Amino acid sequence: MKDTVIQIKDLSKSFGDMDVLKNVNLDLYRGENLVVLGKSGSGKSVLIKIMVGLLTQDSGSAIVLGKEVSQLNQRSLNELRLKIGFSFQASALYDSMTVRENLEFPLVRNVKNLSKGEKDRLVEEVLEGVGLIQAINQMPSELSGGQRKRIGIARTLILKPAIMLYDEPTAGLDPITCMDINNLINQVNEEYKTTSIIITHDLTCAKVTGDRMAVLLDGHFGNTGKFEEVFEHAVDGRVKSFYDYNFIEQ
Numbered sequence: 001m002k003d004t005v006i007q008i009k010d011l012s013k014s015f016g017d018m019d020v021l022k023n024v025n026l027d028l029y030r031g032e033n034l035v036v037l038g039k040s041g042s043g044k045s046v047l048i049k050i051m052v053g054l055l056t057q058d059s060g061s062a063i064v065l066g067k068e069v070s071q072l073n074q075r076s077l078n079e080l081r082l083k084i085g086f087s088f089q090a091s092a093l094y095d096s097m098t099v100r101e102n103l104e105f106p107l108v109r110n111v112k113n114l115s116k117g118e119k120d121r122l123v124e125e126v127l128e129g130v131g132l133i134q135a136i137n138q139m140p141s142e143l144s145g146g147q148r149k150r151i152g153i154a155r156t157l158i159l160k161p162a163i164m165l166y167d168e169p170t171a172g173l174d175p176i177t178c179m180d181i182n183n184l185i186n187q188v189n190e191e192y193k194t195t196s197i198i199i200t201h202d203l204t205c206a207k208v209t210g211d212r213m214a215v216l217l218d219g220h221f222g223n224t225g226k227f228e229e230v231f232e233h234a235v236d237g238r239v240k241s242f243y244d245y246n247f248i249e250q
């Protein structure tokens with residue numbers, strides 16, 4: 001039987017009279033890369049925020065790593081969040097710190113009694129993992145957008161999260177760098193044994209990284225399945241046009 005890491009069941013969320021999520025159901029299985037697609041404003045971020053306890057649902061449940069998130073107290077929520085790595089659209093590195101200092105930051109804040117040697121080893125290990133050990137003493141401003149994105153992913157990985165959430169990982173990058181990031185997402189999944197949700201509008205990213213797609217339409221997931229099932233045989237005109245307007249590498 002598949003091991004479920006996140007289980008969303010009959011989840012609804014409204015703001016005033018705007019129903020954003022309407023009876024959403026979604027399972028995320030251990031080890032998979034799940035791509036979440038949906039046009040701007042469809043509720044992808046709201047769903048992610050509910051998963052990490054930044055917003056609370058009106059009804060239904062969001063069970064993450066076995067715990068109903070809305071029931072957790074602040075301490076348990078903090079513990080849960082440490083198991084979830086966020087890779088934001090803007091890689092959010094601290095400009096005044098070197099790459100090494102940026103990577104040490106989450107360790108210093110979250111891991112007690114770590115020796116300098118252990119810290120150095122962890123920093124070097126994740127930098128090797130994302131192929132940027134040579135950048136260890138550089139400032140973020142000296143790096144390209146793709147390199148900053150890699151460092152941002154490394155900083156997330158340093159706490160060894162069980163779940164990775166990627167928010168538009170390829171936005172604003174050239175096609176070759178996009179491909180590098182797509183490959184890195186797959187490599188992270190294999191080497192760090194993470195389970196990932198990838199929010200993207202980039203169908204090449206979706207196709208390359210996603211074991212499964214979930215399309216948020218009208219407040220719920222109507223279409224979930226493998227890329228080909230969801231897109232190449234799309235019945236819903238909106239899903240089909242999403243596919244037709246994207247460049248897909250054949």
Ligand SMILES: Nc1ncnc2c1ncn2[C@@H]1O[C@H](COP(=O)(O)OP(=O)(O)OP(=O)(O)O)[C@@H](O)[C@H]1O
Pocket residue numbers: 015020038039040041042043044045046047
């Ligand atoms: N805290 C909030 N208060 C009121 N409305 C909100 C709040 N958060 C989100 N919304 C509304 O919920 C809807 C869904 O927003 P959300 O940010 O989840 O969209 P999205 O699918 O992530 O879009 P994008 O692809 O542009 O990031 C939007 O209409 C947004 O204005």
